[in-house]
Amino acid sequence: MNFFYVMNAKSIKTVFVIVIAAFFTAWFFYMDNMVQIPAFSAKDGPKAIYKGEKDLALTFNIGWGDEKAEPILDVLKKEKAGAVTFFLSGSWAERHPDLVNRMVKEGYEIGMLGYEYKDYTDLEEDKVRRDIQKAQEAFKKLNVKNIELLRAPTGHFDQRTLKIAERFGYTVVHWSLDTKDWTNPGTEVIAANASKAKKGDILLMHASDSAKQTAEALPLVLKDIRSKNLKMVTVSEMIANGESKSAEVK
Template identity: 40%
Template sequence: MPRFTRSLLFSLCTAIVTAGSLFVAGPSTAHAKTETPKAIYKVDTKQKVVALTFDISWGNKVPEPVLDVLKKEKVTKATFFLSGPWTLRHPEIAKQIKNMGFEIGNHGNLHKDFSNYPDSWIREQVAISEKSIQQVTGVKTKLIRTPNGDFNPRVIRCLNNMGYTVIQWNTDSLDWMNPGTQNIIQRVTKRAVPGDIILMHASDSSKQIVDALPQVITQLRKDGYQFVTVSELLSGAKVSSTTVH
């Protein structure tokens, strides 16, 4: 084979391999830039601030006493995650939450694990609850706590695409298990850290939260903590988040 022909073939082979390498590298590089979906459970801060959060999806016996405690203890900053059906069944309580200046987030429509359903179902359910909450309170929600705290990367990505930030918790009061008033107080006050998001419930299933809440508030204040909403927490400090694999 003439030297010129061999040289030409070598050049062509080199070009093909190089082009192939560039083609493969493209998607890999793009994938590396894709952010892993995350759910927020606390923020990194040295300030002694925490967010008290309350999920409500059932009943009308506990929500108002919880609001009474917050008013009596002069807590003006907290975040309530409301389910759509509950909001429609108890509009006056939902309006009271709004009128007291508390932040309102979305807790979904049907109380089912989002990860068991396709994106279309998730979008439909969240849209229904969003509409219900806005209809009653005038608030268009941007924060969501999924039912049962259930999620996976696909669920978070779907919710993010809807404009939602997924909020979890770092300290779980376990109040829904009704473990005893003192156990609830101890769990919250001993586990709370600066930048914490604290999970509690104002549903009727949480039968001991009304008795525990005043002491939780008092002890956290003694420990130097101030109360803020989740949005204030997120805007005031670097976000520390759970990465879902």
């Protein structure tokens, strides 16, 4: 009986060790997958810009829609907003060549938002490359030249995205402050979110049709920026005017 008891205890100990090892192995793979999603930079690899050293960059994403972009352009013109960067999906740009042409004529910077507005972290590497190439072709046909900035569609990217963008010669641009205007929380809330902006911030707004209150909130946002004596610059100007910041994935 004693011999049987000892063997049984050893068996239980062995099973316990196996279970613990399996748990930590599963946890390791889970964490390995998690760290790929919020990546801004690798220690020695390409980086995504999310913040500058000085000034303020106001940026707009447009992935789809037919109604909201023009009113926002009207407000920017009326308010003499000056330097603004628009990140456009290639598919939207193809459908709205007149608006793209207006952006260029009015002096706004154009960045790329991919083509089909799909999450790059969900796509195979070859599909990410094809999406970028398709967007390149779309902007080339529209005679939009010298695009150097890429913002990942949906805002999600990983180290693989950074490396692909680098091969194409693009700088990936994220943001440091999200106005959350696409949630339509009310113009005052949008303005309050934007009022947190300070020197060096890259501010995110939207001009897709989901952003129903952005045009109305925009004058309040611009008024607050001016009250702080923050100079508005394009993202490219912000990068050129001082050191840009990125967050390293540990």
